[in-house]
Amino acid sequence: MEKLTESLIEIVRRTSAVIPDDVQRAILAALENEKEGTIAESAMKIIEQNIELAKKKSQPICQDTGSILFYVDCPVGFDQMAFADNARKAVTTATGKGFLRQNSVDSLTGKNDGTNVGTGAPTFHFHQHADNAVQVRLVLKGGGCENVGAQYSLPNTQLNANRDLDGCRKVILDAVQQAQGKGCGPGILGVCIGGDRATGYDFSKTQFLRDLDDRNDNAELDGLEQDILTTANKLGIGPMGFGGKTTLLGVKVTAANRLPASFFVSVSYMCWAFRRHGATLGSDGEIDEWLY
Amino acid sequence: MIELTTPISEEQIRGLKVGDEVGISGVVFTGRDAVHKYLHEGGALPEGVSFEGSVIYHCGPVVMKDEHGDWQVTAAGPTTSIREEPYQAGIMKKFGVCAVIGKGGMGPKTLAGCAENGSVYLHAIGGAAQVLAERILKVRNVYFLEEFGSPEAIWELEVDKFPAVVTMDSHGRSLHAEVAEASQAILAENL
Numbered sequence: 001m002e003k004l005t006e007s008l009i010e011i012v013r014r015t016s017a018v019i020p021d022d023v024q025r026a027i028l029a030a031l032e033n034e035k036e037g038t039i040a041e042s043a044m045k046i047i048e049q050n051i052e053l054a055k056k057k058s059q060p061i062c063q064d065t066g067s068i069l070f071y072v073d074c075p076v077g078f079d080q081m082a083f084a085d086n087a088r089k090a091v092t093t094a095t096g097k098g099f100l101r102q103n104s105v106d107s108l109t110g111k112n113d114g115t116n117v118g119t120g121a122p123t124f125h126f127h128q129h130a131d132n133a134v135q136v137r138l139v140l141k142g143g144g145c146e147n148v149g150a151q152y153s154l155p156n157t158q159l160n161a162n163r164d165l166d167g168c169r170k171v172i173l174d175a176v177q178q179a180q181g182k183g184c185g186p187g188i189l190g191v192c193i194g195g196d197r198a199t200g201y202d203f204s205k206t207q208f209l210r211d212l213d214d215r216n217d218n219a220e221l222d223g224l225e226q227d228i229l230t231t232a233n234k235l236g237i238g239p240m241g242f243g244g245k246t247t248l249l250g251v252k253v254t255a256a257n258r259l260p261a262s263f264f265v266s267v268s269y270m271c272w273a274f275r276r277h278g279a280t281l282g283s284d285g286e287i288d289e290w291l292y
Numbered sequence: 293m294i295e296l297t298t299p300i301s302e303e304q305i306r307g308l309k310v311g312d313e314v315g316i317s318g319v320v321f322t323g324r325d326a327v328h329k330y331l332h333e334g335g336a337l338p339e340g341v342s343f344e345g346s347v348i349y350h351c352g353p354v355v356m357k358d359e360h361g362d363w364q365v366t367a368a369g370p371t372t373s374i375r376e377e378p379y380q381a382g383i384m385k386k387f388g389v390c391a392v393i394g395k396g397g398m399g400p401k402t403l404a405g406c407a408e409n410g411s412v413y414l415h416a417i418g419g420a421a422q423v424l425a426e427r428i429l430k431v432r433n434v435y436f437l438e439e440f441g442s443p444e445a446i447w448e449l450e451v452d453k454f455p456a457v458v459t460m461d462s463h464g465r466s467l468h469a470e471v472a473e474a475s476q477a478i479l480a481e482n483l
Contacts, residue, residue: 039311039313039457042313042457043417043457046417046420046423046455047417047419047420049420049423050417050419050420050421050422050423053422053423053426054421054422057422059354059366059367059421059422059425060354060366060367060421060422061419061421061422062367062369062418062419062420062421063351063352063353063354063367063368063369063421063425063443064352064369064371065354098354098356098366098367101352101354101367101442101443102441102442102443103443105441110326111441112441112442112443112444114441114442142419143371143372144371144372144395144396144418147372160483170483173479173482173483174479177472177475177476177479180396180397180468180471180472180475181395181396181397181418181468181471182372182374182395182396182397184395184418184419231479231482234478234482235475235478235479236471236474236475236478237471237475238471240395240415240417240418241396241397241467241468241471242415242457242459242467242471243467243471243474271418271419272419273419
């Protein structure tokens, strides 16, 4: 087996079984914050135990190992086709080892061939950069949280949301209210203001590559992120929607140019089982350094 | 924690109320989208299988064969239940299901079904696939594996003190409806 394939299997294993440090810190803080003796606290305790157990047993944190999203930063001249071939092999092998569930279904026939490889599965996002390093990031995003994502077109009469930041705030909070506990909260939001319908959702998901405790470079967006987080945590939806203090663990917002005629706000919801890892690869495809 | 062992009587179910933490022991059957659609459309249960007094678990587990060729559940958290809303109440009634375990809660049709049939909705912790898999002692059988694929098959599982919370009881209360209403009011104050 090629070194690159081995490295990619290890990235898949780690992403499926080991919660990133930034997310674990946020979960522990949320557990501390929930009121003793409540079902919200019980839920957070089980979540904490689950994180430890998955890591120890090297088994999936959540059985829904989700959509498999690769984000690859690579230099000019990098062979993307060879990389994708290796990644597909790695995904199939990782599925055989139980790091991934047999999770990919033919939408027309309903058949699940058990490989997790098919049209659009896994998904690759390649970005060239002016650097010799190859950085691979992987997000595994489960269906429960994907199903509560939402895209709004402003203005929105029902929510009294206009084409401004306050309008964005209103629809993002509406997405949190609509999601309740169905996306396995406490969740993390990735949001894109603007773009077309496809790039809006695409950009909203790249926000999940940011460290949970970083701050937005853009002061206006930073303000919006903090505001949404604080307000959402006043709503009392709580872990699993049981009621409680922690509804969201984080909010990340970006903006993309839009057409004069369009104003989309795309909201992706990530469950507490925020599975995201990445590594810088060496010249032979070996793992040089973990990114999270 | 209130301990319940299958088959669970209607009296025990009627004694449960929203907010109770329970531990289920005995047998549960997984069943999700494909199974619910199949049963709703008049499909029969496999020979020898009865759901009377039983528990349906909305779950698509990761199941592996060990070195002896036996099935082992290696990850088994709940899946989102609301997708079964069109079918659940009818299936509870037709097959005598006394409890459903899932996540995210269900709607008014299921809530009315719980009151009518003496059934209950139990919320397991979404994403807690390892903690919950540890409560599964054994795979007794699997049905529709070929037809529906592994995540969608009916897995007959022996469980011990499987933890869940009553979020919809047989007296018409739904924690989900209550939290949604309360959070909507707080949101309105903060817009």
